[in-house]
Amino acid sequence: MRQKKTRGNPPLQTPSRVAVLVDTSTDWSRRVIAGISNYVKKHDVWQLFIEPHGIEEHLELQRGWQGDGVIARISNEGLARSLHARNIPVVNISGIKLSGPKFPLVTSDVVISARLAAEYFLDRGFRNFAYLNLVGLEYVSRQREAFVAAVKQAGCNCELHGVKTHSGAQAVDWNVRIDSLGQWLLTLPKPTAVFTWSGGREVIHACQQAGLRVPEDIALLSGTDDQLCEISHVPISAVRAACERIGYEAAAMLDKLMHQATVKDRVKLFPPLGVVSRQSTDTLAITNPAMAKAVRFILKNAGKPIRVSQVAAAAGIHRRLLERRFHEVMRRTPAEHIRRVHIDCAKKLLIETDLAIADVAEGAGFGSAEYLSTLFQKELGTTPLRYRRESQRS
Numbered sequence: 295m296r297q298k299k300t301r302g303n304p305p306l307q308t309p310s311r312v313a314v315l316v317d318t319s320t321d322w323s324r325r326v327i328a329g330i331s332n333y334v335k336k337h338d339v340w341q342l343f344i345e346p347h348g349i350e351e352h353l354e355l356q357r358g359w360q361g362d363g364v365i366a367r368i369s370n371e372g373l374a375r376s377l378h379a380r381n382i383p384v385v386n387i388s389g390i391k392l393s394g395p396k397f398p399l400v401t402s403d404v405v406i407s408a409r410l411a412a413e414y415f416l417d418r419g420f421r422n423f424a425y426l427n428l429v430g431l432e433y434v435s436r437q438r439e440a441f442v443a444a445v446k447q448a449g450c451n452c453e454l455h456g457v458k459t460h461s462g463a464q465a466v467d468w469n470v471r472i473d474s475l476g477q478w479l480l481t482l483p484k485p486t487a488v489f490t491w492s493g494g495r496e497v498i499h500a501c502q503q504a505g506l507r508v509p510e511d512i513a514l515l516s517g518t519d520d521q522l523c524e525i526s527h528v529p530i531s532a533v534r535a536a537c538e539r540i541g542y543e544a545a546a547m548l549d550k551l552m553h554q555a556t557v558k559d560r561v562k563l564f565p566p567l568g569v570v571s572r573q574s575t576d577t578l579a580i581t582n583p584a585m586a587k588a589v590r591f592i593l594k595n596a597g598k599p600i601r602v603s604q605v606a607a608a609a610g611i612h613r614r615l616l617e618r619r620f621h622e623v624m625r626r627t628p629a630e631h632i633r634r635v636h637i638d639c640a641k642k643l644l645i646e647t648d649l650a651i652a653d654v655a656e657g658a659g660f661g662s663a664e665y666l667s668t669l670f671q672k673e674l675g676t677t678p679l680r681y682r683r684e685s686q687r688s
Contacts, residue, residue, distance in 0.1 A: 310552060314344040315353040315366035315373070316387065321520035322537055323349075323367070326387060329541020330365060339549060355380065363552045365544050368397065383551035385544045389433045398551065400544040402535045403563035404433060404517075405440040408489070411515055411533060412444035414569045415487035417634065419580035419589065419623060420513065422483045424453040426475075426490035426497065434491045437517060441489055448625070453482055475500035484511045485579045492518035494530045498574070502527070509577040519570050529572035536564045539684060567645055567685055568638065584609040585619050592632055596639040598659050602628045637673055640666060644682040651678050 314330060317323050327344065334340050343361065347353060353366065353373055363383045368374050371394040377384045378395035386397040389404055415423065423445045428434045438454070445452045455478045457471055479488075479500055488497060494516040501508050508514060508528045516523055519532035543562055550557050580586040591608035592600060605628055606613040620628045640658035643649055649657065655666040655678075663678075670678050 309341045310339060310363065311361035312340040312342055312548065313355055313359065313361050313364045313366075314342055315347075315355070315364060315368075316344070317347045317349045317351060317353070317367065318344075319346075319348045320518075322518055322535060325535075325537030326541040326544075329538035329543075330545045331541075332538065333542045333545035333549075337549070363548045365541075365548055368392065383548055385548045385551070387540060387544050389436075391432055398547055398557060398560040400540055400547060400562045401564070402537075402540065403565050404437040406563075406565040407517060407533050407535070408437045408440035409444045410566055410569065411489045411517070412441055412448070414515065414575075415489075415513070415579075416448055417589075417624070417631070418487075418513075418575070418578050419585070420485065420487040421450050421579065422453075422486040423450055424455065424482055424486050424488045426488060426494075427454055427456045428491055429456040429458045431491075437491060453486070471496050472500045472503060476504035476506075479506055479512055480504050482512070485509075485513060485577070486511075487513045487515070487575075487579070489515050490517060492516055493522065494532075494574070495522065495526050498526055498528050498530070509574050513577055513579070514574040515569070523570075523572065526574075528574050531572045531575040532570050534567045534570050536567050536685060540564055568641055580623060582619060582623065584611045584616070585623050588616060588620075588628070589624075589631075592635050596635045596659060597657050599661060600632050600636075600659060602632070605632070633669060633673075636660060637669060640670075640678065641681065641685075644678055645685045654678060 314327060316327060318327065330342070334342060343359070354376060355364070361382065364377060364380070365385050365387060366373065366377060367388040368377065368386045369388050369390050371392050374392055374394040374397070377397070384397045386399045387401050389401045412423070425438050425441050427438050442452045455475070475496060479497070490497065494514050497512070497514050498508060501512050506512050514530055516530050516532040519534040523530040523532045543564070547557055547562070578586050578589055580589060588605050588609040591605055602616070603613060606616040609616055611619070616628055620626060620631060624631055636659045640654055640660070643654045643657050651666065652663040655663040658666065660666040660669070667677055670676060670681065674681065
């Protein structure tokens with residue numbers, strides 16, 4: 295807090311002035327800003343200075359602005375140098391690695407996002423994979439490499455297609471991209487699971503132009519969830535980042551820095567909340583009819599208790615044969631797959647509802663809240679309540 299001197303009276307405490315240099319044109323950024331705002335509302339600490347900006351618009355502090363701290367998406371060395379010259383606390387929320395001054399960092403973990411995407415497709419039986427790469431962007435390359443590594447670890451290959459951007463930005467030439475995308479997509483084995491950094495609407499257009507079906511021939515998953523994924527001709531499944539928590543934690547870190555407190559972890563990377571499933575991935579790439587029936591039965595009944603014997607009956611095969619098929623196709627037992635699906639269902643309920651933990655356990659097919667807590671601790675290293683608090687941090 296700043297002190298304001300008044301004649302004959304002790305200094306008054308005025309709120310600290312904090313600038314937020316973040317674009318406002320994407321859902322990711324707006325949700326981060328909401329997290330920052332949540333921190334401010336909860337602690338009543340700052341005056342926030344923020345203006346509308348496009349994703350590729352030049353960001354900078356206004357000349358002559360007097361403030362106490364900055365939260366910024368630092369995407370270029372010019373902005374990094376100018377903020378460093380201000381000699382005030384700064385927290386960066388961009389995953390872009392620069393060679394200039396280093397600031398405390400709070401952002402998404404793109405490596406874990408890539409692994410989550412690979413697991414999501416593998417759980418649906420895909421063995422053919424592809425990644426749509428934005429050429430020249432280092433942070434996209436990190437996600438691509440992690441996705442390729444996860445796919446290879448599962449014994450599969452990943453085809454790559456690069457798209458050049460305009461001046462290092464994420465904007466591309468739609469017409470050229472759609473034409474080249476269509477030609478590339480036709481060369482892929484069918485079905486193929488395609489993961490892309492963000493968006494993916496051009497992939498949908500390219501599939502239409504090339505006569506390919508989505509999701510039967512090409513299943514598409516975007517690395518970034520936003521409203522445009524929902525309004526696509528074929529609604530696009532997407533990885534949902536923990537944006538509100540990133541904003542909240544960035545604000546909490548800046549608050550400590552402005553009070554000259556010691557910050558132990560100067561880099562905080564947060565895993566995604568999960569995958570939002572939509573039409574673009576609503577398929578199974580499983581050729582064995584019995585296995586397809588088994589996996590679909592588990593997905594359909596994710597919110598109910600499921601026994602392996604029920605899955606075998608739904609698949610029309612003996613339990614021993616079901617277990618053999620699961621090992622061959624999914625590389626896990628039916629019971630392990632059921633637990634994964636139940637945990638995903640519980641995570642969704644914890645994030646999207648205010649249900650009591652006991653009701654979450656019941657709604658996700660677990661026998662009790664105790665069993666849910668035991669599995670969360672074993673699989674995720676945390677409790678359901680802590681997972682909810684961290685995911686909905688406000």
